[in-house]
Amino acid sequence: MNIKVVSKILDANDRLAETNRRKLKAAGIYTINLMGAPGAGKTSLLECVLDTLKGSLRIGIIEGDIAGADDARRIALYNVPVVQINTGGACHLDANMIGEVLNELPLDEIDMLIIENVGNLVCPAEFSLGEDIKIMVSGVTEGHDKPGKYPLMFRQSNALILNKTDLLPYVNIDMGKFRSDALSLNPEIKIFEVSCKTRDGIGEFCQWLRLQR
């Protein structure tokens, strides 16, 4: 008797993420899943990236929020294609939501798609959207204890942006401990210290971003 054994069945989200990935690859788009806590500065980082790379790369943006379109309005000022997803309560984006809105973007006019996830250090790390890389943002105002408390996102991310370095003189944070704890969870994670306010470190990060593609 011939018994068929199927070793791994993709769960629904992974299957839809794979569909997104194929579609984005076919359009020649490099895709980034941008994650971080509420108020870490994800949208501010996007503004810096758009300012820096807009001339050399065609960037498209998907904004994820539970409610409202504040972030999409900020991004629209840069005259780039942007779609706002409202999750209506869900604490993260998933592949199904991304699949639903991809056709709202002019995919043949985009080189790099950046998806700003819902502000949350936990659940977004659990759901692939079909991205090429994950980048997480953490404000130095959040403290150095974040890697130990939210390990999954640090493990999953290709890069960690330590934002708000302009506030370093005014906060108690052990940057050495933050870095070493992040690296012990994920030795491959690339760490950038930036200030979206003063633009310190933005050039170096944008250069790395362009090379990833």
Added chain:
Amino acid sequence: MNIKVVSKILDANDRLAETNRRKLKAAGIYTINLMGAPGAGKTSLLECVLDTLKGSLRIGIIEGDIAGADDARRIALYNVPVVQINTGGACHLDANMIGEVLNELPLDEIDMLIIENVGNLVCPAEFSLGEDIKIMVSGVTEGHDKPGKYPLMFRQSNALILNKTDLLPYVNIDMGKFRSDALSLNPEIKIFEVSCKTRDGIGEFCQWLRLQR
């Protein structure tokens, strides 16, 4: 024929929250569910409250984190009963977790139990733990756009602590807009501006907290 109609069956979490509530009430304990984004300063606020109220109230603490016991170690320095829950991935505490650990606390030696939820502006607001009131903390470094993006927690909370006011000179935040947007979601919410670093505003908040009980 006699048909029985049951109009509202409590969901599992609400049922367990009710059990916790009855048990806490029976022990004469006033219970607070403390919520906020990662790094908003929930544990720092607890440290200020313990410093201020320890002489006049017997306080017990439950710490909720995905992993680690950093916060419980900080609280233990104050010589108050403390239990650390590790959710092991779950992005919020629920009534079942609280029910499981209540017996680890000396309930007859506690007047006020403060439960510090997992750092997350979304999901904790959806799960009652059996508390009397909910208090949320938001750092002024997180920006004034939080009410519109995370409306449920603002609607659910009895008080909003705007923390890190010592950093106000260095950040771009419209405190008037933050306040008015929070109040338009929840006209009853009591707002306190505090700095856990300089202790500004802590006395007023602690006085209010004592009166709630």
